């Protein structure tokens with residue numbers, strides 16, 4: 485998966501020229517993301533970032549680090565939204581972390597109007613370029629973590645095995661070997677500590693890079709928040725009976741494939757993420773969970789209804805905005821994990837409606853029921869929210 489996505493020449497995200505990686509994201513590409521659906525997504529995130537600026541007492545500089553920015557559309561919409569706040573803009577340092585030169589070039593094209601303002605927008609290839617405790621502000625990502633390569637673990641005759649891949653006689657061939665990687669062994673043990681038992685024949689996609697990444701982020705953030713948006717679940721849901729074949733999928737021409745060995749380097753590969761593991765890794769590194777919600781609740785909390793009111797029901801804009809919210813689609817599949825460090829737990833606008841309850845992220849067998857994360861009572865969903873809820 486690492487090679488299929490990130491081989492310097494043939495990797496899905498690294499291709500240049502006619503096959504340019506950036507063309508693969510969007511309506512005409514292989515898959516689209518929330519920022520392709522409507523600019524309101526970035527606009528509302530901008531609103532949340534403005535409140536974060538306030539929570540941090542208007543620091544100079546206010547640093548926003550966006551990781552895995554794709555074509556740069558989200559950054560563009562956020563910068564557009566923040567440009568209404570002259571004080572914030574004068575203190576803002578927007579750092580894009582992108583490992584793919586092809587994607588970086590696309591971002592530079594999208595953000596060229598902003599890049600002319602000295603120091604406002606800068607790029608780094610990896611988080612290693614950012615010193616420890618150097619950021620006061622926010623880390624942000626949309627669909628980054630699902631693009632990290634995963635390990636596949638399968639239970640065979642009661643024993644956990646890792647699936648590996650070799651290339652033989654012109655074909656990719658899967659092999660199995662007993663689990664030897666200590667980090668994978670620890671992950672499976674942790675699942676069992678949470679009361680999650682992988683059953684015979686079950687496949688689990690395990691994202692170790694997500695844990696390393698979370699710890700790196702925690703080390704760089706001195707004071708502020710981390711906002712991770714992606715499709716994923718709590719460990720209990722991700723490794724439960726409904727997903728016993730794992731969640732590794734390919735995307736090409738807006739079609740889904742369950743075969744990772746076809747069109748290698750030409751199809752995106754992705755797996756759903758384990759938000760419980762992210763929360764735990766973050767906690768171990770000093771990031772406290774501020775809240776965990778889904779995209780529908782997050783955008784509703786940030787005032788998406790006022791944005792909808794500007795459009796005629798049935799218009800293209802209206803339909804696109806509703807698409808971000810649909811409970812059977814983006815609204816509920818996408819989750820938002822927010823963590824904080826160096827500040828007391830903030831009351832964030834985006835977390836006003838809470839469909840989940842704190843213990844869902846770090847469940848214990850004895851405390852499996854879902855309950856509220858904080859003492860705040862949940863706000864009632866608005867009429868639109870209620871009409872979208874099943």
Ligand SMILES: C[S@@+](CC[C@H](N)C(=O)[O-])C[C@H]1O[C@@H](n2cnc3c(N)ncnc32)[C@H](O)[C@@H]1O
Pocket residue numbers: 497509517518519520551552553554555558581582583584587609610625626627628631632
């Ligand atoms: C699925 S795309 C998401 C694009 C964008 N955030 C959006 O919402 O449209 C994943 C992006 O993460 C980048 N990426 C993957 N691993 C990365 C890493 N370790 N550091 C920085 N960027 C990474 C990929 O090159 C790609 O731009």
